[in-house]
Amino acid sequence: xxxxxxxxAHRLRRELPQEVPPPVNPPGDDDAAQPERNGLTGRQRLxxxxxxxxxxxxxxxxxxxxxGLGFGLAVQVASNSDSDSALRGARQEDLVRxxxxxxxxxxxxxxxxxxxxxxxxxxxxxxxxxxxARKQTLEKERxxxxxxxxxxxxxxxxxxxxxxxxxxxxxxxxxDAIQELRAAGAEAIQVNGxxxxxxxxxxxxxxxxxxxxxxxxxxxxxxxxxxxxxxEPALNIPGGVVQTLEKEQATVTVExxxxxxxxxxxxxxxxxxxxxxxx
Amino acid sequence: MIAVLGLVVGVVAGxxxxxEVPAAVEPYLPIAVVAALDAVFGGLRAMLDGIFDDKVFVVxxxxxVVVAALIVFLGDKLGxxxxxxxxxxxxxxxxxxxxxxxxRRHVFRA
Numbered sequence: 001x002x003x004x005x006x007x008x009a010h011r012l013r014r015e016l017p018q019e020v021p022p023p024v025n026p027p028g029d030d031d032a033a034q035p036e037r038n039g040l041t042g043r044q045r046l047x048x049x050x051x052x053x054x055x056x057x058x059x060x061x062x063x064x065x066x067x068g069l070g071f072g073l074a075v076q077v078a079s080n081s082d083s084d085s086a087l088r089g090a091r092q093e094d095l096v097r098x099x100x101x102x103x104x105x106x107x108x109x110x111x112x113x114x115x116x117x118x119x120x121x122x123x124x125x126x127x128x129x130x131x132x133a134r135k136q137t138l139e140k141e142r143x144x145x146x147x148x149x150x151x152x153x154x155x156x157x158x159x160x161x162x163x164x165x166x167x168x169x170x171x172x173x174x175x176d177a178i179q180e181l182r183a184a185g186a187e188a189i190q191v192n193g194x195x196x197x198x199x200x201x202x203x204x205x206x207x208x209x210x211x212x213x214x215x216x217x218x219x220x221x222x223x224x225x226x227x228x229x230x231x232e233p234a235l236n237i238p239g240g241v242v243q244t245l246e247k248e249q250a251t252v253t254v255e256x257x258x259x260x261x262x263x264x265x266x267x268x269x270x271x272x273x274x275x276x277x278x279x
Numbered sequence: 280m281i282a283v284l285g286l287v288v289g290v291v292a293g294x295x296x297x298x299e300v301p302a303a304v305e306p307y308l309p310i311a312v313v314a315a316l317d318a319v320f321g322g323l324r325a326m327l328d329g330i331f332d333d334k335v336f337v338v339x340x341x342x343x344v345v346v347a348a349l350i351v352f353l354g355d356k357l358g359x360x361x362x363x364x365x366x367x368x369x370x371x372x373x374x375x376x377x378x379x380x381x382x383r384r385h386v387f388r389a
Contacts, residue, residue, distance in 0.1 A: 041385070041388075042327030042328065042329075042382075042384075042385025042386060043327075043385060043386050043388075045326065045327060046327060046385075049326060050283070053281055054281075055281065057333070058333030059281040059282055060281065061333055061336075062282040062285070062322070062333060062336060062337075063281045063282045063284060063285030063286075064285060065285075065336070065337065065340050065341075066282050066283075066285040066286040066289060067285040067286065067288055067289035067292075068289065068315070069286065069289060069312065069315040069316065069319060070285070070286045070287065070288070070289025070290040070291075070292075070293060071289040071290070071292055071293040072289075072293070072308055072311060072315070073289075073290060073293065073312050074289070074290045074291075074293025074294045075293045075297070075298060075300060075308070076308050076312055077293075078293065078294060078297050079300050079305075080309075091306075091355075091360060091361055094361075
């Protein structure tokens, strides 16, 4: 207690002896009060106050006040340990500052989010574009593969069969036929299982013909993909391939078909010298 | 003994009931609790000194609480509430420490 309180207590204490002394001697119970001042230590006084419990007015009042203190203490501790304890006891200016900081932080995070979303969109776009380019490249590769003979092809076209009973058909006649078909718009050609491409050569080889080094024998069977209405007349024109061959005692049959499969393949070869100039 | 029981019962009741602190009282409760703690330590010291008086205790307890709350209230009105309540807590803390030292000398003689 403060000095003031103590002085207060001193004054009261001076008053007390006048009241207390008379009953001090008779009852044995109250001897605690008398020797207290004489030689009783604080520790003994504390133990005496604690045990035995005495139901006095002073004890009750102090108990009541201490009840209030304990209650307030517990309530404060409980409310302070709530989840939002950090803001409960805060003052208005602190709250305003915290709110400002949160607003700033939200703004910053929002900006960051927008930046990241933009970046994500760009990446998605570019990956879409890359995907599209890849698709186009694949498509182109397939188209070029049909021309280069690296992939199988199918479509409408004609089948030309040249029966050479007398062995009079030579490589140049077959080459004429191929040139005629190409001129008429043939897109994929195979002869007896050999794909005919840009670099194909034909040569006589004894009684038969070799195409790119592969010997083929009569009957020569051309499978040609292209527009049948163009291909067939191109072979049949007067003085054309069919007439020339028939003059050599060969029989030629031309059949239109809505589905010709050209499945003879040729390995893709990397040119030794020529390089694409676009790269 | 009964006083100690009162304190224990108060803590238990506060923990069990968990009343919602009214907003008007909220800023004053912590300061009031510290002030009351100061009064209790003072009372304990007075008891060990053999000069304890219940009337003095009651008056000092209540006046401590009221004055502490008043200071915080005034501080809030003046716009220095945070600093003033810090000051009150520091002063009360110093007093609690000096009282605790006196109590320690009595109980442990050291």
